[in-house]
Amino acid sequence: MGQSRTLQVAASLGAILAWIVIWAWLTRPGGPVPTLYFPAPDDVWAKFVRMWQRPYIGSTLPNHILASLYIVLTGWGLAALVGIPLGIAMAWWKRLKWIVFPTFQLIRPVPPLAWIPLTILWLGIGDSARISVVFIAALVPWLMNSMLAVYSIDRLLLDAAKTLGANDHQILTRVVCRTALPTLVAAARMALGSAWSTLVAAEILAATAGLGYVAVNASQLLDTDVLLVAMFMIGILGIGMTGLIGLTQNWLAPWSVLGARRD
Amino acid sequence: MEQSAGKMTSGITDPAPESPAKLELCNISKWFGPEGEGVHAVDDCSIEVKKGEFIVVVGPSGCGKSTLMTVGAGLEEPTHGEVLVDGKPAGPPGPTRSVVFQKFALFPSETVEQNIKFGLQMTGVSATEQETRLAEQLKIMGLEQFRRSYPSELSGGMQQRVAIARALVMQPEILLMDEPFGALDAQTRTILQEEVQRLHREMHYTVLFITHSVEEAVYLGDRVVVMTRRPGRIKRVIDLPRDVAWKTGDIELAAEHPEFIEFRREIWGLVREEIVSI
Ligand SMILES: Nc1ncnc2c1ncn2[C@@H]1O[C@H](COP(=O)(O)OP(=O)(O)O)[C@@H](O)[C@H]1O
Ligand SMILES: [Mg+2]
Numbered sequence: 001m002g003q004s005r006t007l008q009v010a011a012s013l014g015a016i017l018a019w020i021v022i023w024a025w026l027t028r029p030g031g032p033v034p035t036l037y038f039p040a041p042d043d044v045w046a047k048f049v050r051m052w053q054r055p056y057i058g059s060t061l062p063n064h065i066l067a068s069l070y071i072v073l074t075g076w077g078l079a080a081l082v083g084i085p086l087g088i089a090m091a092w093w094k095r096l097k098w099i100v101f102p103t104f105q106l107i108r109p110v111p112p113l114a115w116i117p118l119t120i121l122w123l124g125i126g127d128s129a130r131i132s133v134v135f136i137a138a139l140v141p142w143l144m145n146s147m148l149a150v151y152s153i154d155r156l157l158l159d160a161a162k163t164l165g166a167n168d169h170q171i172l173t174r175v176v177c178r179t180a181l182p183t184l185v186a187a188a189r190m191a192l193g194s195a196w197s198t199l200v201a202a203e204i205l206a207a208t209a210g211l212g213y214v215a216v217n218a219s220q221l222l223d224t225d226v227l228l229v230a231m232f233m234i235g236i237l238g239i240g241m242t243g244l245i246g247l248t249q250n251w252l253a254p255w256s257v258l259g260a261r262r263d
Numbered sequence: 264m265e266q267s268a269g270k271m272t273s274g275i276t277d278p279a280p281e282s283p284a285k286l287e288l289c290n291i292s293k294w295f296g297p298e299g300e301g302v303h304a305v306d307d308c309s310i311e312v313k314k315g316e317f318i319v320v321v322g323p324s325g326c327g328k329s330t331l332m333t334v335g336a337g338l339e340e341p342t343h344g345e346v347l348v349d350g351k352p353a354g355p356p357g358p359t360r361s362v363v364f365q366k367f368a369l370f371p372s373e374t375v376e377q378n379i380k381f382g383l384q385m386t387g388v389s390a391t392e393q394e395t396r397l398a399e400q401l402k403i404m405g406l407e408q409f410r411r412s413y414p415s416e417l418s419g420g421m422q423q424r425v426a427i428a429r430a431l432v433m434q435p436e437i438l439l440m441d442e443p444f445g446a447l448d449a450q451t452r453t454i455l456q457e458e459v460q461r462l463h464r465e466m467h468y469t470v471l472f473i474t475h476s477v478e479e480a481v482y483l484g485d486r487v488v489v490m491t492r493r494p495g496r497i498k499r500v501i502d503l504p505r506d507v508a509w510k511t512g513d514i515e516l517a518a519e520h521p522e523f524i525e526f527r528r529e530i531w532g533l534v535r536e537e538i539v540s541i
Binding site: 156157159160162163164179253 | 358372
């Protein structure tokens with residue numbers, strides 16, 4: 001198993017390296033792709049280093065990244081605070097679902113980005129507008145998957161808990177919430193993916209800093225190298241955050257991870 | 264319930280007439296869905312389990328055995344009839360009637376010791392008492408080295424040991440077991456059958472045990488209730504000898520005893536009629 005894992009990593013890195021080589025070859029001086037449309041890898045790298053140190057449209061790259069992370073994590077976190085309890089409660093108390101779910105179903109088909117004009121109207125182009133849009137984008141997966149997490153619990157476990165003397169409240173807190181944890185980790189990942197892609201789009205429409213804001217300005221200024229730096233950062237941060245959430249499963253729900261500890 | 268080994272009985276006498284009824288299922292009928300339209304799972308079943316008695320219910324698959332047990336445990340309301348414990352309406356499920364399920368039903372997010380302590384914590388047993396009873400059960404069921412494992416790390420046999428420990432730790436007045444060994448391999452099943460037999464002999468649990476295995480019924484039961492195919496009715500009740508040597512030994516040895524063979528033949532004949540006539 002250790003060997004196939006090493007092989008897998010080597011193959012993945014090799015593939016990425018191959019893409020960079022092809023990229024360099026296509027964009028070499030006198031190559032088929034003009035650098036205005038697609039700058040060479042070393043130019044992009046140089047731009048990345050420069051942006052890391054010097055401000056671009058108002059902020060250095062780390063500050064743009066922090067601006068984006070601040071919005072996405074706030075919106076995602078607030079959505080979790082609402083979505084998890086509401087989702088679990090709706091799955092647990094049918095009547096609450098009857099009341100809340102129709103409204104939710106009505107709102108759900110509206111793409112999060114379609115909220116942007118309204119939030120700009122209400123909140124201007126400040127942070128709160130983008131946080132609201134990210135919140136809406138993250139709320140749907142948080143809530144739906146929290147409901148699913150409860151529905152997918154084997155009824156037998158609830159029966160077992162009852163025969164062991166647990167009351168409804170104890171079943172909810174001790175059995176339902178804990179058993180739902182692995183699904184909630186998956187929910188966190190989906191909500192973050194949704195939040196992240198919405199944020200970048202929201203920054204394109206209304207922002208004063210952030211990676212999406214960098215991207216749209218770079219495009220207008222024909223700074224293709226900056227655009228590529230921004231896009232790479234968007235991708236890498238997305239992977240990084242999803243990876244971190246995956247890691248939390250190890251300590252939040254160790255039983256659900258294959259080859260859990262044995263001592 | 265003192266039992267002197269070696270004495271043979273014909274098996275038709277009532278061997279514990281002095282014991283009061285502990286659990287009574289009185290004229291239980293159960294419909295899933297509207298009466299007359301839905302599934303008629305159980306029809307007018309009455310079973311009396313006396314204190315310290317081991318009653319085994321056998322019947323073909325799908326005849327309503329599990330339904331009868333969930334009603335007995337209070338997990339389902341009967342359509343007709345009632346469940347009594349000590350002559351009084353049994354009420355909602357609770358630790359006086361511990362249940363062992365065929366599919367173990369362990370909490371996947373809890374370790375072995377957390378699973379076993381679950382019911383004690385739910386019912387407010389003191390922390391020191393919890394530890395004492397946990398240690399006792401870990402020892403009885405041979406689970407000491409697995410106390411910090413999660414159920415998903417254990418074999419089926421070990422998982423069912425945890426489930427039995429989790430039920431016994433509540434010191435239940437009544438133990439309900441629904442095909443507890445049905446999902447286990449043959450060797451594990453044999454060992455657990457012998458352990459349950461030993462537990463019953465030593466601790467005098469009151470047990471309602473469900474199975475589709477005639478051998479298991481003859482080996483474990485003080486009395487065997489044979490059910491008809493769905494809707495499950497009681498076809499025959501057979502008293503088995505209780506104080507005989509073959510019941511206290513290994514199940515393979517028991518299975519060679521002429522008395523065992525005779526009861527197995529009789530009960531299997533009754534069950535077979537229900538399967539063949541489907
Ligand atoms: N919750 C339920 N809803 C509808 N039908 C059920 C339900 N539980 C059991 N049944 C039906 O009742 C009958 C008896 O089931 P069960 O008691 O599980 O049988 P057994 O345990 O003897 O195999 C079966 O036909 C089964 O499909
Ligand atoms: Mg069954």
